[in-house]
Structure formats: structure tokens, C-alpha cells
Amino acid sequence: FAAGAMIFIVVEEVIPESQRGGNTDLATMGLIAGFIVMMCLDVALG
16 A cells, blocks of 8 residues: 555655756656666566
8 A cells, every 4th residue: 555655645746846947858768767766676686
């Protein structure tokens, strides 16, 4: 339940808020880089 709640908060609040500022490209690249790092750590440590 907690993971679902966190995903909802990120999708509904954090991502749109980061896109509202002037740095939309930087926010998108940060999101992609964070996802790639997360997946690499999952594969390496999982």
C-alpha cells in the first residue's frame, strides 16, 4: 500500500511541479537519469 501511495504522489504532484518551472529539460533528464540508476542498482544488487 505504501509503495502505491508514493507512486501516486510522485505522478500527481512532483512530476507536474517540476515541469511548471523553466527547467523542463533538466527535470526530464533528471527523472530519466534517476530511473536508469535505480534500474542498474536493481540489476547489480538484486
